[in-house]
Amino acid sequence: EDQVTQSPEALRLQEGESSSLNCSYTVSGLRGLFWYRQDPGKGPEFLFTLYSAGEEKEKERLKATITKKESFLHITAPKPEDSATYLCAVRVANAGGTSYGKLTFGQGTILTVHP
Amino acid sequence: DTEVTQTPKHLVMGMTNKKSLKCEQHMGHRAMYWYKQKAKKPPELMFVYSYEKLSINESVPSRFSPECPNSSLLNLHLHALQPEDSALYLCASSPGTTTGELFFGEGSRLTVL
Numbered sequence: 001e002d003q004v005t006q007s008p009e010a011l012r013l014q015e016g017e018s019s020s021l022n023c024s025y026t027v028s029g030l031r032g033l034f035w036y037r038q039d040p041g042k043g044p045e046f047l048f049t050l051y052s053a054g055e056e057k058e059k060e061r062l063k064a065t066i067t068k069k070e071s072f073l074h075i076t077a078p079k080p081e082d083s084a085t086y087l088c089a090v091r092v093a094n095a096g097g098t099s100y101g102k103l104t105f106g107q108g109t110i111l112t113v114h115p
Numbered sequence: 116d117t118e119v120t121q122t123p124k125h126l127v128m129g130m131t132n133k134k135s136l137k138c139e140q141h142m143g144h145r146a147m148y149w150y151k152q153k154a155k156k157p158p159e160l161m162f163v164y165s166y167e168k169l170s171i172n173e174s175v176p177s178r179f180s181p182e183c184p185n186s187s188l189l190n191l192h193l194h195a196l197q198p199e200d201s202a203l204y205l206c207a208s209s210p211g212t213t214t215g216e217l218f219f220g221e222g223s224r225l226t227v228l
Contacts, residue, residue, distance in 0.1 A: 034216055043205050043219035044158065087157060102171060103217060105157035
């Protein structure tokens with residue numbers, strides 16, 4: 001069974017204190033790993049897509065990396081406005097070897113950045 | 116700003132009411148989705164439409180009825196819902212179902228009394 005596990009469940013940082021969020025996955029046939037940010041009561045906001053081990057993507061203070069078993073979202077010098085829930089999701093191949101639209105989400109990491 | 120627009124933002128309905136949630140995207144995407152999200156939980160897939168045809172139904176109860184009138188519009192018809200159906204309903208779209216990221220709308224907050 002495909003599994004996506006995020007850690008920690010919650011993370012509190014001081015402004016400027018860099019850290020990383022983890023997304024471990026056990027899937028049969030990865031067809032993309034996605035990072036989203038979600039503010040309370042809002043829809044998830046797309047951040048990054050990673051497709052293969054070694055790939056890296058960056059956007060402002062965020063950098064996403066991936067290995068064959070896990071992905072990391074590195075946050076450099078975070079600001080209070082980075083506070084949100086960060087979701088990791090995977091798209092997997094189906095039995096026929098192709099993929100379809102279902103994303104399997106992890107439980108998320110709630111990030112709080114204090115000024 | 117999201118390019119997936121959902122209406123209404125908030126909806127309160129009784130268990131005997133019939134209502135609809137609406138979603139619109141103008142990105143030329145050919146896949147559209149309905150997700151349900153309960154508090155402090157990740158989104159759960161309900162339905163997938165590909166090229167205006169229903170391709171995935173994740174064993175959703177028949178009191179939820181999706182409709183895709185054209186490639187830009189997606190509706191979710193609600194009838195005889197239960198209080199436990201109260202949740203944030205998210206619409207999303209992607210270029211296709213096999214590749215590309217999903218873009219989500221802001222969601223419709225549904226409360227069933």
